[in-house]
Amino acid sequence: MYQILKQIFKTGIKTETPPQADESMRVDTQRLQQAILDTFDGAMAIRMVDAGSCNGCELEIHAVNNAYYNIEGLGIKFVASPRHADLLLVTGPVSRHMEVALKRTYDATPEPKLVVAVGDCGCDGGIFGESYASCGKVSNVIPVDVAVSGCPPTPTAILQGILTAISAGHVAKK
Amino acid sequence: MPIKHPRLKLTRLTDALQVWAGEIASDDLYEICQQVRDSGGRLVALWGSDARQENMGFKLHVVLINEIGVVCLNVQLSAEQPVYPDVSRIFPAANRMQRAAYDLLGIYAQEGQDHRKWLRHGAWSSGSFPLRKDFDAAASLAQEPEDYPFLQVKGQGVHEIPVGPVHAGIIEPGHFRFSVIGERVLRLEEHLGYVHKGIEKRFESMTVQQGAKLAGRVSGDSTVAYAWAYAMAAESIAKVTPPEHALWMRALLLERERVANHLGDLGYLGNDVALSFGFAQFWILKEQMLRNNASLFGHRYLMDKIVPGGVTASLDVEGKHIINQECDMLEKQVRILRGIYEEHAGMQDRFITTGIVEPKLAAQLGLCGLAGRASAQAWDSRVQFACAPYDKLDVQMATYRNGDVAARAIVRFGELFESLRLQRDILVNLIHEDEAPSLIEKLPPNGFGIGMVEGWRGEVMVGIHTDAEGNLTRVHPHDPSWQNWPLLEHAVVDDIVPDFPLINKSFNLSYSGQDL
Numbered sequence: 001m002y003q004i005l006k007q008i009f010k011t012g013i014k015t016e017t018p019p020q021a022d023e024s025m026r027v028d029t030q031r032l033q034q035a036i037l038d039t040f041d042g043a044m045a046i047r048m049v050d051a052g053s054c055n056g057c058e059l060e061i062h063a064v065n066n067a068y069y070n071i072e073g074l075g076i077k078f079v080a081s082p083r084h085a086d087l088l089l090v091t092g093p094v095s096r097h098m099e100v101a102l103k104r105t106y107d108a109t110p111e112p113k114l115v116v117a118v119g120d121c122g123c124d125g126g127i128f129g130e131s132y133a134s135c136g137k138v139s140n141v142i143p144v145d146v147a148v149s150g151c152p153p154t155p156t157a158i159l160q161g162i163l164t165a166i167s168a169g170h171v172a173k174k
Numbered sequence: 175m176p177i178k179h180p181r182l183k184l185t186r187l188t189d190a191l192q193v194w195a196g197e198i199a200s201d202d203l204y205e206i207c208q209q210v211r212d213s214g215g216r217l218v219a220l221w222g223s224d225a226r227q228e229n230m231g232f233k234l235h236v237v238l239i240n241e242i243g244v245v246c247l248n249v250q251l252s253a254e255q256p257v258y259p260d261v262s263r264i265f266p267a268a269n270r271m272q273r274a275a276y277d278l279l280g281i282y283a284q285e286g287q288d289h290r291k292w293l294r295h296g297a298w299s300s301g302s303f304p305l306r307k308d309f310d311a312a313a314s315l316a317q318e319p320e321d322y323p324f325l326q327v328k329g330q331g332v333h334e335i336p337v338g339p340v341h342a343g344i345i346e347p348g349h350f351r352f353s354v355i356g357e358r359v360l361r362l363e364e365h366l367g368y369v370h371k372g373i374e375k376r377f378e379s380m381t382v383q384q385g386a387k388l389a390g391r392v393s394g395d396s397t398v399a400y401a402w403a404y405a406m407a408a409e410s411i412a413k414v415t416p417p418e419h420a421l422w423m424r425a426l427l428l429e430r431e432r433v434a435n436h437l438g439d440l441g442y443l444g445n446d447v448a449l450s451f452g453f454a455q456f457w458i459l460k461e462q463m464l465r466n467n468a469s470l471f472g473h474r475y476l477m478d479k480i481v482p483g484g485v486t487a488s489l490d491v492e493g494k495h496i497i498n499q500e501c502d503m504l505e506k507q508v509r510i511l512r513g514i515y516e517e518h519a520g521m522q523d524r525f526i527t528t529g530i531v532e533p534k535l536a537a538q539l540g541l542c543g544l545a546g547r548a549s550a551q552a553w554d555s556r557v558q559f560a561c562a563p564y565d566k567l568d569v570q571m572a573t574y575r576n577g578d579v580a581a582r583a584i585v586r587f588g589e590l591f592e593s594l595r596l597q598r599d600i601l602v603n604l605i606h607e608d609e610a611p612s613l614i615e616k617l618p619p620n621g622f623g624i625g626m627v628e629g630w631r632g633e634v635m636v637g638i639h640t641d642a643e644g645n646l647t648r649v650h651p652h653d654p655s656w657q658n659w660p661l662l663e664h665a666v667v668d669d670i671v672p673d674f675p676l677i678n679k680s681f682n683l684s685y686s687g688q689d690l
Contacts, residue, residue: 105340
């Protein structure tokens with residue numbers, strides 16, 4: 001126990017300042033009302049769905065949980081069931097074999113809900129594109145609020161995408 | 175020459191790797207496989223290709239490995255009745271590969287016991303085969319998923335737990351069907367193929383350089399290993415030897431990929447036994463390494479740095495200094511953390527005797543790579559078939575024989591320290607080179623090449639075939655997970671369900687790499 005405490009003490013605090021929301025990542029105009037977003041702010045449950053990725057984006061989503069980005073420190077946590085989730089974080093391309101599972105996950109997530117597509121493949125099908133086996137981008141299968149590009153996107157970009165989706169400060173202009 | 179047979183004439187494919195290829199008749203396949211098996215050899219990969227346009231029917235390609243080298247057997251099959259003898263009776267690992275070869279190409283293992291579909295769930299109909307040349311890759315045939323005939327365990331008190339495809343964590347999708355009594359697992363059956371996204375078909379429309387990008391995305395966590403194996407295969411066809419500094423650079427990148435993945439997994443092994451301290455600490459180290467990757471090479475995971483012909487990365491004196499410092503820091507920190515892991519009673523209690531794969535079973539079923547070495551299977555292609563520059567590095571293989579979660583953690587620690595040593599040695603030999611690499615833009619016609627690299631998970635292999643114009647006509651990337659997934663089914667038997675995530679993480683196999 002002493003060794004663990006010593007190591008924690010020596011390591012110190014690594015967490016960095018989180019990025020600001022970035023409206024350029026928004027795909028859909030804000031589907032949720034400001035009041036609801038105010039409620040989400042500071043307590044958000046995410047269900048992550050790999051709908052066909054190469055596992056590259058997953059590496060960076062893991063990294064969002066490390067001490068530097070410390071997503072849980074912002075009140076955002078990953079949960080084990082879509083029924084507990086406010087937001088789906090989806091990597092792509094959506095394989096045809098995952099199409100039904102993704103739709104069912106979306107349906108199982110209670111309203112109001114948000115969807116953030118992660119990675120070039122989630123944004124536009126990426127290098128895998130659309131084919132007999134791939135539906136391409138996430139928004140071909142379920143509605144997407146915010147898309148984060150990159151191959152894979154950095155943890156900061158993923159965090160920024162999530163914060164953009166839940167940012168209460170900007171209501172889309174009519 | 176690795177094998178001798180009166181009707182088999184082998185030719186060496188490349189000087190870079192001890193790999194031979196030869197044509198044999200379908201009737202001789204079984205006998206040769208048996209011979210390789212008897213001499214202690216293993217199956218590496220099995221795939222098919224469509225050669226009907228050249229009036230050569232279909233072809234089956236079987237890659238075998240023994241102590242002497244790697245052999246690719248090419249078997250011509252008739253266009254009307256593309257059948258071949260079932261080799262899963264000799265190499266059980268062939269089972270899923272043969273089923274996948276049927277799903278994708280319609281070639282069929284005769285006398286096989288198991289003909290259930292494997293990669294096809296319903297995205298294309300039975301009787302149509304995506305890798306045949308007359309299949310329209312853009313066709314959308316999506317249907318409702320078809321049922322999969324799991325083997326059922328019957329008896330009093332047995333119940334089933336279906337898990338997935340969407341899992342309860344940040345992890346790739348797949349389905350696990352547990353049959354349990356109380357907490358105890360009687361049987362696990364995997365059903366994979368959910369992330370099949372048509373990678374092999376995609377290759378067929380790409381140039382050799384575009385293909386390198388795709389190869390680097392077969393399994394994102396092994397991007398360096400795949401890109402290198404692909405480049406090696408392409409260079410073998412083009413008869414090009416990459417410059418020496420490029421080979422040293424590739425080895426440096428591969429060892430960095432190994433260290434980064436081992437750091438991440440060791441952290442998650444802590445997390446899975448509720449020692450979140452381990453996750454926090456190891457992921458701080460991993461993040462520092464990824465940031466160095468980003469600043470030195472321009473990509474956190476080193477994607478697209480290895481291309482057929484050379485590398486697109488260079489390292490100056492200052493960069494070398496940064497990596498040397500990083501190695502010293504990691505060495506020191508990981509030694510502290512290893513001490514804490516070893517002395518943590520709760521953790522060792524969960525690790526030791528959990529998820530055992532006995533060496534005998536590992537040998538029978540062909541467990542390979544890191545998991546194999548933790549079950550006394552002393553194979554590491556950096557050691558046995560050391561291609562340049564590993565022939566100058568004298569890699570020390572890490573092995574253990576207990577075959578449990580603890581053993582797989584011990585091997586990870588061992589390999590991590592060895593990789594740090596190798597990186598330092600590589601830096602001594604690496605010359606700074608700013609010149610742009612002379613890339614291979616076009617491959618010679620009717621070529622065939624194989625590349626094999628010991629990735630962090632195990633041996634990654636890529637086979638490339640070119641057509642009469644020198645275009646990619648068939649590319650087959652092979653992940654060691656093909657061999658190792660079936661062993662996971664054995665490892666969990668008699669353990670309790672809550673230990674599954676821990677056992678699974680100790681293997682950390684690729685879904686995308688085997689689903690393709």
